[in-house]
Amino acid sequence: MTQKRHLPPAPAVAGRVLDAGLDLLDRQILDPDAVPVSTVDDLELTTPDDLEHLDPDSPPIIESLLTGPILLTRIFGGRLPDSRFIRIPWKVVADPGTVVRVGVAADSLDASWTERWMRDHVIARIPGGRHDPE
Amino acid sequence: MILSDLLGSPVVTAEGERLGVVVDARFALDGPPDGLLAAARLHGLVVSPHAHESFAGYERRDVDAPALIARFLRWRARGSVLVLWPDLASFSDDVIRLRPGATLYSPRFDSSES
Numbered sequence: 001m002t003q004k005r006h007l008p009p010a011p012a013v014a015g016r017v018l019d020a021g022l023d024l025l026d027r028q029i030l031d032p033d034a035v036p037v038s039t040v041d042d043l044e045l046t047t048p049d050d051l052e053h054l055d056p057d058s059p060p061i062i063e064s065l066l067t068g069p070i071l072l073t074r075i076f077g078g079r080l081p082d083s084r085f086i087r088i089p090w091k092v093v094a095d096p097g098t099v100v101r102v103g104v105a106a107d108s109l110d111a112s113w114t115e116r117w118m119r120d121h122v123i124a125r126i127p128g129g130r131h132d133p134e
Numbered sequence: 135m136i137l138s139d140l141l142g143s144p145v146v147t148a149e150g151e152r153l154g155v156v157v158d159a160r161f162a163l164d165g166p167p168d169g170l171l172a173a174a175r176l177h178g179l180v181v182s183p184h185a186h187e188s189f190a191g192y193e194r195r196d197v198d199a200p201a202l203i204a205r206f207l208r209w210r211a212r213g214s215v216l217v218l219w220p221d222l223a224s225f226s227d228d229v230i231r232l233r234p235g236a237t238l239y240s241p242r243f244d245s246s247e248s
Contacts, residue, residue, distance in 0.1 A: 007240040010216050015164030015172050017243070019180065020137055022158065022191040043137040045176065048225075056220035062161060062174040066136065079138065091169025103170045 018096060028099045029065065029088065031106040037088070038111040040100055042066040044087060062090045065100070067111050086111045140230075145181045148223065148234040153215070154183035156230065158191075160216065178218040179230070180241045185210045194241050216241040 018024060020043060029037040045060035064087035073080050088111055094103040106112045123129045137159060145153040158180040165173030182188065190197075193211035198204045221236035 007215060007238055009242070010160075010178065010218070010239040013162040013164050013177060015162055017177065018161045018163065018174065019191065019194065020159045020161060021141075021188055022194070025137075045135045045137060047135040051225045054219075054222050054224060056222075059176040059219040060135065061165065061168075061176070079136075085136075089169070090171070090174060094170045096171075 024065070024096055024100065027096070029067075029111070030099050030101050031109075032094075032101070032103060033105070035106040035112075037102065037106045037109055038067040038086070040065045041068055041070045042085070044085070063087075064089050065093065139228075140179065140225075142186060143225070143228050143230050145179070145217065145230045145232065147232050147236065152183075153217075153232070153238075154181040154213070155186055156180070157182045157185060157188040157211075157214070176219050178216045178239070179222070181215050181217055182211055183213040185214075188214075194243055214241045215239065 024040050024043065027040050029040060031037055042065075043062050044064040044066050046063055048054055048058060048060060066085040066087060068080055068085040070080055072078075088102065088109055092102045092104045092109075093100060095101040102109070107116060140156050140159055143156045145156060147153055156179045160177045160180060161174040162177040163172040163174050165175050167173070180188065180194070188194075188211055189207055192198075192204050192207040193214050215238040217232060217236060217238060221233050222230055223233040224231045
């Protein structure tokens, strides 16, 4: 199966085509004001009803972009428990380009809670930390 | 199911011949509206017989610079194919099995070359 051969081109599809590894994974996520939200660490897909007999008419759909502490599983393998992932629903994705733009404010997403916590509990208590530099 | 469950999974034909491992997943945004974009359905899987991952997608796009790196990465990804979702029969025990008579397509985005 590995010898050189001429393969037919893939059939054209009506919409945009994305290869997850090239166009989504590890991309930065920005909100409409260009505030960084997180990066795309994985994708959550709908699970087929019967994995033993896949339905050709019901392909998996992207439900959410996932972000989370995946560094160790990337180095050592394994799979992060579902509960450790933070989900950004596909419904809010506006433009998967060089960066992935979402259509809602970063503050409204769970993925930016560490930023908000640092801002409210640490940065805000530093003298001058509540206003822009003058 | 998450994408990482699919990436790295071995793919075998209906006859049991090993085709390679999944190095990427291709999605088509041609479904019904799902929020701000169309729903992204799994169009197919990019399978490589040699590499366990694809780096920068040189084998799928017309980028050929830097020349030495492009040549090395294309060589590493030689024999890669795209199998479409309707040709996948099962995904069990972390192995993806194809249907009999499954068609293998070029993984290139540019359809003028394969």
